Amino acid sequence: MIAAARAALPAWRDAGPAARVGLCLEILARLNARSFEIAHAVMHTTGQGFMMAFQAGGPHAQDRGLEAVAYAWEAMSGVPATARWEKPQGKNPPLVLDKTFRMVPRGVALVIGCATFPTWNGYPGLFASLATGNPVIVKPHPMAVLPLAITVETARAVLKEAGFDPNLMMLAVDTPDAPIAKELAQRPEIRIIDFTGSSEFGAWLEANARQAQVYAEKSGVNPVVIGDFADFAGLARNLAFSLSLYSGQMCTTPQNIFVPRNGIRSGERTLSFDEVAAGLAAAVDKLLGDADRAAEVLGAIQSPATLERLDTARSLGMVVRASGAAAHPRFPDATLRTPLIVAVDARDEDKYAAELFGPISFVIATDGLDQSIELMQRTAREHGAITAAVYADDPAVLRRAGDAAAEAGVALSCNLTGGVFVNQSAAFSDFHATGANPAANASLTDPAFVAGRFRVVQSRVPVPSAAAE
């Protein structure tokens, strides 16, 4: 497969940026036409509810792919294909050179897909590498093969129609019992790796796949800071949705909700720590009270490991809201779980500072807003975070939280009470992860995400007429 990828490289490299970007756009357009098929594939492999599988797995993933192509185009088109260089030499004729600049790809790229968002997390690296001239081998998560198989099939058809070697995009499928990612990742021919998944494997890649440029989105511990805030109902409604959406199986789901142990002011009222925690639990109950809606919002649990984690997490503190099973109206065999909310103390950092992926969150009693902000910053900096949220009426508090989040390199959402949620990030408007804390070493998508995927090699020759003078 690697040999086939390398054989496909020269013609793709020589086709140049415009041809490559054009074909990437065509692949995206064809994927867009298959959005419903991809949505069903994502739903049945990841357990996402259909609406989310359609949005995040279809158009939003395509948006992220398109964004990567746009950045790739910007990076490549910033270098001219040719230039005439002239240097005056006083009374003598000027020095004149014609220069040509070729974009050369790094080599064969590997995309290691994830189990929960195979297309949304896979497309940015896949399209960034392909657009910049690198053949791509896609190694899907063994539990979420079909969405990327459809993707690769679509890409191969477009490439073949345009006269290119379809082996510019290949699917390397493995099984949980016989994984191939480590072997593939260490091959000297693999020069770029895009990975979304566990911190453990991400760190392994960075340490062991040193021949490659590794773009890794790993795990994080996403904090929420709650201060004095009038619209507590809106806060609770909004956070309840964030905690419930896809049963918290998002790298953007909040985990640690910091609340002063002396409670908060909410307009005219004072809410105790227990009232804040209970209010969040009640909002989750209300959101999930309707079985149809609950099934759509929660989706199914993707991995048995998440069920085990959920089972052990309830002993970590005082259970504010117990996780329960839920029935799916159309898929009776689906495994659904509602969010678990556990109350702990700020000093129990050993319990809440590691990521507990899935519908598990903590309401954490702090000495006050200062400690909440300090813990948001420190846990994000030390353990990584992809999102952070703050609720406060006082603009000065928002500014302080903004400074702390900037120090910790984590994107901050302020006072979300309506139809925007902290776990959502929109292509062309939100950067997903920053690369500035341990949760990821790259961002979707900024110039750094594409700039290193190709190199510029120039040649220059004196202009004959000038040389003859």
Add this chain to the structure above:
Amino acid sequence: MIAAARAALPAWRDAGPAARVGLCLEILARLNARSFEIAHAVMHTTGQGFMMAFQAGGPHAQDRGLEAVAYAWEAMSGVPATARWEKPQGKNPPLVLDKTFRMVPRGVALVIGCATFPTWNGYPGLFASLATGNPVIVKPHPMAVLPLAITVETARAVLKEAGFDPNLMMLAVDTPDAPIAKELAQRPEIRIIDFTGSSEFGAWLEANARQAQVYAEKSGVNPVVIGDFADFAGLARNLAFSLSLYSGQMCTTPQNIFVPRNGIRSGERTLSFDEVAAGLAAAVDKLLGDADRAAEVLGAIQSPATLERLDTARSLGMVVRASGAAAHPRFPDATLRTPLIVAVDARDEDKYAAELFGPISFVIATDGLDQSIELMQRTAREHGAITAAVYADDPAVLRRAGDAAAEAGVALSCNLTGGVFVNQSAAFSDFHATGANPAANASLTDPAFVAGRFRVVQSRVPVPSAAAE
């Protein structure tokens, strides 16, 4: 020093791209005003002739710094400081968010200077890091401290005048007996390292300073391919200058000159391999025949290690041109050496495939043009190369050489016979190194050189009026 750098960071980060870039430009303008002082400092520390020390150490180095600042500005200004995001919601009011985007630096940057081109090779990383918000610790080569000391002094004065902490730029001087680069480079606070120097230390940095983004220019083996070429006199004159300039102590100096063992056609004549080799030797003799000119072109030998290398290299093959001492008219104690040219066979790859830094080159007998091009490509790919050159009247040969150089990731100069030399690379027009072969993992300067030096951290908040609807 690291603590002082970190303390200086927040205000510099918060000043924003425009202020930082403005001050970088001011530093460059003041350095420009000190060009003659810097030229003397470069001459006396590196052994460069005065004209070269002035050009390469002064304005050309400043050009490379300015180029890095320009790329940094382009990368940072591509991200808006603020944006209003609006998403239609059918009959309901749109979702409206105000978003702010902050550039945050990676951390403390380290510039490890080199002995031969302290400013030219040091300024790109120094200015790229500073412009993107990172405090910079400059660790000069212990034999070339003064040029970077003047640079740091100038930068500190500008920063202080503008109300910033001058510790944004500091000089960390060591000695050959008590080097500090390894200890500094491994400090967890050091997040960016720019290095120019040996492959050995560059590889050590990449393996051991894993907490940092390492931009390393290491050594290479620069090839020249000579095919059938009418203007042999121009070829020989041009190459003789390239081999002699600063006694070959440039990372861009040609080392391996591949010539068919059956000779070449040059217009009406056939030149045997020996005649080509002798022609090159004669052109060097002619160039250096005038003692004043020879002193200016050759400069002095920077390091005793180069003298030793030169001494042993003459036994590697048949000496075509012996290296000799030369006297400097103004500096009688200067150690000058003229180029050594040794003839070897293509099969003696163990002799010519490693870099022999200094005035040492090989004329290598090949089976013909095909082997010459193959060896150019393979040695560059395996051992690294920063420059390559080809001489051929046939455009088809130039194209083949161009393809081979692109495959090997090395910049190619074609048919240089006049006033442009393969070892020269002009800011704003030539990329110096490509990052696509072992000679360097970065290029001066492309978007990849600056994009990873900062991250973008955003925050977002619903727009009050829209939220109230």
